[in-house]
Amino acid sequence: MGQNQMQARAFLARKLVNLVILLFAVWTLNFFLFHMLPGDPTFALVGNRIPADMVDTIRHQFGLDRPLLDQYFVSLGSTLQGKLGYSWFYKDNVLDVVLYRLQYTLLLVGVGTFFTVLVGVYLGIIAGSRRGEPLDVAIVGSSLAFYAMPAFWLGMILIMVLAANFKLFPLRGFSEAGASNETLFEAILDRLWHMVLPVLTFVLVTMSEFVLMMRNALVDVLTEDYIVTARAKGLSPKMIVRRHAVPNALLPTVATTAMFIGWIVTGAIMIEVVFSWPGIGSLIWDALNHRDYPVLQGIFLIVTMAMLVANFVADIVYVYIDPRVRI
Amino acid sequence: MRLGREGASEGGPSDAERQEWKSIRVEKMRLFLKRMRVTWTTFRKNRSGVFGLILLATFIAVALLSGPLYSLGLIQNPNHVTESSDPAHALEAPSSSHLLGTDEKGRDVLSEIFYGSRNSLIVGFAAAFITIVMGAGIGLVAGTYGKGVDEVLMRSTDLFLVIPWLPFAVILATFLPPENQPSMFKIIIVIGITSWPATARIVRAQVLSIRERAFIERAVAVGSGKLHIINVHLMPNVFPLVFANAILSVSYAILSEAFLSFFGLSDPTRMTWGLMLYNSFNFGGFANNAYWFVLPPGICIILVVLGFTFVSYALDEILNPRLRHR
Numbered sequence: 162m163g164q165n166q167m168q169a170r171a172f173l174a175r176k177l178v179n180l181v182i183l184l185f186a187v188w189t190l191n192f193f194l195f196h197m198l199p200g201d202p203t204f205a206l207v208g209n210r211i212p213a214d215m216v217d218t219i220r221h222q223f224g225l226d227r228p229l230l231d232q233y234f235v236s237l238g239s240t241l242q243g244k245l246g247y248s249w250f251y252k253d254n255v256l257d258v259v260l261y262r263l264q265y266t267l268l269l270v271g272v273g274t275f276f277t278v279l280v281g282v283y284l285g286i287i288a289g290s291r292r293g294e295p296l297d298v299a300i301v302g303s304s305l306a307f308y309a310m311p312a313f314w315l316g317m318i319l320i321m322v323l324a325a326n327f328k329l330f331p332l333r334g335f336s337e338a339g340a341s342n343e344t345l346f347e348a349i350l351d352r353l354w355h356m357v358l359p360v361l362t363f364v365l366v367t368m369s370e371f372v373l374m375m376r377n378a379l380v381d382v383l384t385e386d387y388i389v390t391a392r393a394k395g396l397s398p399k400m401i402v403r404r405h406a407v408p409n410a411l412l413p414t415v416a417t418t419a420m421f422i423g424w425i426v427t428g429a430i431m432i433e434v435v436f437s438w439p440g441i442g443s444l445i446w447d448a449l450n451h452r453d454y455p456v457l458q459g460i461f462l463i464v465t466m467a468m469l470v471a472n473f474v475a476d477i478v479y480v481y482i483d484p485r486v487r488i
Numbered sequence: 489m490r491l492g493r494e495g496a497s498e499g500g501p502s503d504a505e506r507q508e509w510k511s512i513r514v515e516k517m518r519l520f521l522k523r524m525r526v527t528w529t530t531f532r533k534n535r536s537g538v539f540g541l542i543l544l545a546t547f548i549a550v551a552l553l554s555g556p557l558y559s560l561g562l563i564q565n566p567n568h569v570t571e572s573s574d575p576a577h578a579l580e581a582p583s584s585s586h587l588l589g590t591d592e593k594g595r596d597v598l599s600e601i602f603y604g605s606r607n608s609l610i611v612g613f614a615a616a617f618i619t620i621v622m623g624a625g626i627g628l629v630a631g632t633y634g635k636g637v638d639e640v641l642m643r644s645t646d647l648f649l650v651i652p653w654l655p656f657a658v659i660l661a662t663f664l665p666p667e668n669q670p671s672m673f674k675i676i677i678v679i680g681i682t683s684w685p686a687t688a689r690i691v692r693a694q695v696l697s698i699r700e701r702a703f704i705e706r707a708v709a710v711g712s713g714k715l716h717i718i719n720v721h722l723m724p725n726v727f728p729l730v731f732a733n734a735i736l737s738v739s740y741a742i743l744s745e746a747f748l749s750f751f752g753l754s755d756p757t758r759m760t761w762g763l764m765l766y767n768s769f770n771f772g773g774f775a776n777n778a779y780w781f782v783l784p785p786g787i788c789i790i791l792v793v794l795g796f797t798f799v800s801y802a803l804d805e806i807l808n809p810r811l812r813h814r
Contacts, residue, residue, distance in 0.1 A: 186647050194659065309739070309793035311746045314765055314786035317774055325777060427654045431747060435769070445658060449751055457662065461655045468650050 172480065180473045187465050192236055195458060196229060245462065246455035250447070255459035259444065263463065265335065266440030270429050272356065273363035274418075277425075281368035282414060285375025289410070290402045292380055300372060308369035312428040316362045316435035323358065330358045333437040359436045366428050370421050371414060378410035385409075422471055426464065530806045537802025543795030547788070551609050554602035563599035566759045572599070579778050589780035591764070592771040601784050603759040608742055608792070611676055611760065615741035618680025620734045623687025628718050628726065630688070631695025642692065648685040654747060657682050661753040672758045679744045687733055691726055698725050728807035732800050739796035746789055761785035 220226050227235075245255040288300040307315070324330045336352050382388065383406055391401045433442030441460060448456040501509075531537055557563045564572040574594030582589045588597035630641040660678045661670075698704065698721075707717055742761075748754060749762025752770075756763065764785040768774050773781040 183647060183650070186643075187651070190647070190651075195663070305794060305797065306790060309743075309790045309797065311743060311750070311762075311765070311786065311789060313750050313769070314746075314782075314789070317765075317769060317782055318786070321774070321777055321779065321782065423650070423652055426652045427747070430654050431750060434750070445655065446751065449658065449662070449753075454662070457655075457659055461652075461659050464652050464655050465650070468652055472650055 169480075173477070176473060176476055180469060183469050184466055187469065188237070188240060188462065191458065191462050191465075192233060196232070240462075245459040248453055248456045248459075250451040250453040250456070255455050256463075258456060259441070259459045259463050262439060262441050262444045263467075265438060266429060266433065266442065269356075269359055269363065269433065269438060269440060270425060273360050273367070273429065274425060276360060276364045277367045278371060278418065280364055281371025282375050282411065284368070285372045285414070286379060286402070286407060288372065289376040289379030289383070290398075290406075292376075292383075297376075301376065304369035304372040307365045310366060311431070312362060312366040313431040313435045315366055316359070316432050319358050319362055320435065331355050335439050359432050359438055362432050362435075363428060366432075367421070367425055370424070375410060375414045378413050379406055382406045382410045418475070422468055422475075426468070527803075527806055531802055534802040534805065536798045540795040540798025540802065543791050544799060547605050547609065547792050547795070550602060551606040554606050557602065558599075563602055564596050566595045566600045566603050567757050569593070569757060572596070579773060579776055579781070581778075582780050588784055589778065591767060591778075591781050592773055597764075597781055597784060600759050600764055601761075601788060604761045604764055604785060605788065607672065607758050607760040608745060608762070608789075611672060611679070611745045612738040612742040612792075614676045615679035615683070615744070616734055616737035618676065619683040619737045619741070620687060620730060622681065623684035623733075624691050624726065624730050626684065627688040627691025628695055628722060631692040631699065632714055632718055632722065638692075641688070645685045645688050648682075649689075653682060653744075657744070657748060658751060658753065661748055670753055670755045672755050672760075675745060675748055675754055678748070679741050683737060683740060683744070687730070687737070690733060691730060694726050694729050695722055698722060732804040732807060735796055735800040735803065739793040739800075742789065742792055742796075761789050 225232070243254075243256050245259075247253075248255050248258050251258050284300050284304070288297040291297045320332060324332045331354060335355055336348070379402075383402075388401060388405060391405050392398075396404075429440070430442035430445060432438070433440045434446045437443060441464065444456065445460060447453070448460070531541075554563065558565050566572050572593075572595045574590070577586075577590050577594040578592050580586060580590045580594075586596050586598065588601065591597055591600065626641055626645065630638045630645075657678050660682065661674060664674050664677065704717065704721055707721055712720075745754070745760060746762030746765060749760055749766050750769070752766060754760060754763050754766070762785075765782070768778065768781045768785075772778075
């Protein structure tokens with residue numbers, strides 16, 4: 162017991178040190194990306210819409226004419242104080258702008274991932290327990306087709322058919338503009354209504370990984386000896402799948418969720434643009450259109466760091482749910 | 489196939505040695521061809537693999553035909569924007585003169601599909617090539633040299649694996665010179681240098697397992713250098729794995745191109761499927777329910793990605809039988 166706890170603590174400490182090193186590495190990469198790329202960081206600050214003589218003034222003002230090492234430490238200091246630069250378009254701190262938008266992305270990704278795992282695992286179980294049957298072929302085939310689809314294209318099609326043509330759902334946005342005298346219940350209903358299509362698109366394009374992984378894990382597990390034993394005991398095929406196969410196949414599937422965070426975020430970003438969902442994706446879109454490069458840099462830094470932390474949490478959770486993993 | 493030079497005596501190889509090398513080369517060629525034949529026979533029996541191959545062959549044919557068909561005057565070249573535009577007939581539904589209708593500038597959508605196939609496939613293959621060369625190179629070096637080299641290379645691979653792809657690629661595509669000027673070449677570079685980490689990991693894992701085998705020990709014992717071992721012993725053994733992976737990377741690259749185009753980062757005078765979707769989303773096609781303009785590029789992307797995926801899975805099954813036994 163005592164030894165186990167010590168091991169767990171050492172594991173946690175090692176992971177934590179690793180996380181700090183990676184966070185630092187990401188920050189350094191971000192810094193050098195903007196200083197080493199042939200484009201001068203002044204370009205990142207103001208774009209190329211300012212006369213050349215003013216560029217020098219700006220370079221001096223932001224300390225860009227000082228030695229690189231000086232800049233590195235000054236920059237590190239201000240990042241630690243939460244200063245990530247100033248957005249020219251929003252006239253606000255980059256950190257505030259990005260964090261404000263991040264909550265909308267987290268809402269979409271959170272709700273979407275919940276349904277993705279649910280639907281994906283469920284379809285995977287159906288396909289895996291009916292291996293080779295038409296239903297299996299249909300499920301695997303359609304997941305592959307959704308996987309091959311650009312997320313934004315599927316979003317466009319769903320809007321054209323379900324929102325524009327049949328008028329079942331709102332076309333875009335997070336809530337109805339100008340509806341101020343609504344009750345709380347109406348407000349919640351309105352927001353949920355706006356979420357249906359983005360979440361549906363999200364689930365369709367991201368579920369394929371879960372379907373295929375769950376199916377393959379189940380097919381693997383179903384060939385194990387203890388399944389033969391269960392069958393010999395006279396258990397019905399339904400019971401075998403539910404009691405013996407699914408719990409063991411579920412573990413690797415859920416545990417690898419973290420591996421798809423990158424894929425999930427990329428999907429969410431594009432879905433946001435199509436549905437004008439006010440999250441990080443729309444922010445990237447706006448920043449590109451307004452040449453608001455400090456925001457672009459801030460998004461890169463914050464999203465990458467969020468991803469590192471998510472991976473760290475997933476590592477810890479994995480150890481807790483699967484005792485077979487060697488610490 | 490390069491042969492070792494260790495056996496060469498002072499003052500260059502003798503005639504007998506040259507003769508021997510030549511016969512070894514011939515023998516290797518014969519074995520290679522035989523392996524190809526066997527692979528093809530097995531591949532033909534894989535139904536989804538053949539289906540994928542037919543899809544790919546179709547799109548490659550479409551891409552190759554775009555130039556000749558333009559010379560014959562059967563299709564337009566949408567890359568010549570002013571010449572092919574016809575504002576009076578913008579966003580027209582399919583008709584006998586425009587089988588797939590027209591886009592927001594009045595350009596023929598079918599012609600855009602032809603030229604789009606060409607450029608999308610070029611981007612896909614070129615970016616996948618960079619991905620594979622970088623990934624395989626880094627994986628081979630990390631696996632072969634081990635220790636510090638391995639540590640540094642793999643830690644940076646891990647770092648690049650967790651970086652969210654889209655924001656990273658958007659930043660690179662914006663800031664690589666010439667700044668703010670979209671170009672197809674830049675898109676290829678960006679996709680190539682952001683997609684290698686997965687390949688590097690796979691190749692390194694394979695190298696680590698091969699390295700323990702007896703023939704590598706033997707090569708070390710007779711004094712082979714690291715580069716020689718990579719070239720002659722590791723590369724041919726890693727190749728099948730990399731090959732299936734490379735085919736899959738082409739489909740990733742084509743999807744990636746569409747993603748970046750959708751953010752307006754691709755060259756507007758180089759028609760790709762992604763650019764078509766960008767145009768339809770931003771300049772009225774989507775808002776006006778112009779399904780003839782929105783549907784075709786998306787369907788092409790799906791079919792090509794599925795084609796590459798099926799071929800890659802089939803090859804993987806044949807070339808790496810131990811990895812996939814389902």
